[in-house]
Amino acid sequence: xxxxxxxxxxxxxxxxxxxxxxxxxxxxxxxxxxxxxxxxxxxxxxxxxxxxxxxxxxxxxxxxxxxxxxxxxxxxxxxxxxxxxxxxxxxxxxxxxxxxxxxxxxxxxxxxxxxxxxxxxxxxxxxxxx
Amino acid sequence: xxxxxxxxxxxxxxxxxxxxxxxxxxxxxxxxxxxxxxxxxxxxxxxxxxxxxxxxxxxxxxxxxxxxxxxxxxxxxxxxxxxxxxxxxxxxxxxxxxxxxxxxxxxxxxxxxxxxxxxxxxxxxxxxxxxxxxxxxxxxxxxxxxxxxxxxxxxxxxxxxxxxxxxxx
Numbered sequence: 001x002x003x004x005x006x007x008x009x010x011x012x013x014x015x016x017x018x019x020x021x022x023x024x025x026x027x028x029x030x031x032x033x034x035x036x037x038x039x040x041x042x043x044x045x046x047x048x049x050x051x052x053x054x055x056x057x058x059x060x061x062x063x064x065x066x067x068x069x070x071x072x073x074x075x076x077x078x079x080x081x082x083x084x085x086x087x088x089x090x091x092x093x094x095x096x097x098x099x100x101x102x103x104x105x106x107x108x109x110x111x112x113x114x115x116x117x118x119x120x121x122x123x124x125x126x127x128x129x130x
Numbered sequence: 131x132x133x134x135x136x137x138x139x140x141x142x143x144x145x146x147x148x149x150x151x152x153x154x155x156x157x158x159x160x161x162x163x164x165x166x167x168x169x170x171x172x173x174x175x176x177x178x179x180x181x182x183x184x185x186x187x188x189x190x191x192x193x194x195x196x197x198x199x200x201x202x203x204x205x206x207x208x209x210x211x212x213x214x215x216x217x218x219x220x221x222x223x224x225x226x227x228x229x230x231x232x233x234x235x236x237x238x239x240x241x242x243x244x245x246x247x248x249x250x251x252x253x254x255x256x257x258x259x260x261x262x263x264x265x266x267x268x269x270x271x272x273x274x275x276x277x278x279x280x281x282x283x284x285x286x287x288x289x290x291x292x293x294x295x296x297x298x299x
Binding site for chain 2: 045046073074079107
């Protein structure tokens with residue numbers, strides 16, 4: 001695991017920056033996530049299906065990032081920001097983040113991943129709407 | 131200069147196909163990849179896990195030179211100092227993945243080149259699609275013409291006259 005992957009570390013790194021303009025990207029991210037989720041079951045094999053579900057989850061996570069007006073260019077930074085801003089405050093369940101990481105490693109069945117992507121999308125919609 | 135893995139900014143898709151070329155060419159053998167497998171056990175072009183031991187890496191850049199998918203690149207960050215030098219210097223996929231946007235910032239010329247190639251490929255693809263569509267349209271038009279001409283040249287319908295009386299055999 002990487003050296004001190006906390007928010008302070010990322011704030012000093014070139015991977016996390018504040019940009020008010022990204023706020024308008026959040027609804028687009030959600031649209032993209034929904035579209036990918038719909039496409040996922042139609043993909044040719046299980047691996048493609050899981051990967052598309054992962055992409056949908058990634059877009060949902062990006063919507064959360066953008067709703068905070070933050071932009072990031074590092075995968076661990078996304079995870080750290082989500083943990084600090086959402087999971088620690090009880091806005092998002094740890095299980096959703098775990099499902100995202102499992103999906104990235106292409107684990108589980110396609111159905112499990114579709115369910116995880118769908119529930120994450122619904123949770124994120126609720127958070128972004130607030 | 132440490133290696134990083136690239137993911138697409140728009141959808142988070144990792145470019146690595148776990149072909150293993152980087153691991154093979156790595157002189158100090160510090161790259162470890164686990165290839166994804168389908169439910170039937172067949173290997174698939176995705177990485178389940180990807181590890182680089184940064185203490186062993188000698189920053190030669192061979193991995194990024196040889197990667198046929200532009201999935202592994204050399205970063206500009208090299209700070210590794212830490213109180214713990216065993217587990218924390220074995221970077222996993224989460225630690226290695228950076229977006230295409232970051233790659234564009236750190237390697238502007240290579241990124242511009244890549245974008246140009248992509249644009250050209252898209253143009254070619256569009257031209258090919260347009261050509262295919264035009265060919266299909268032409269074919270359809272020709273078929274319609276042939277059908278119309280066929281309708282015009284069909285054998286004239288015999289004038290309806292009084293029914294001929296059949297001779298009894």
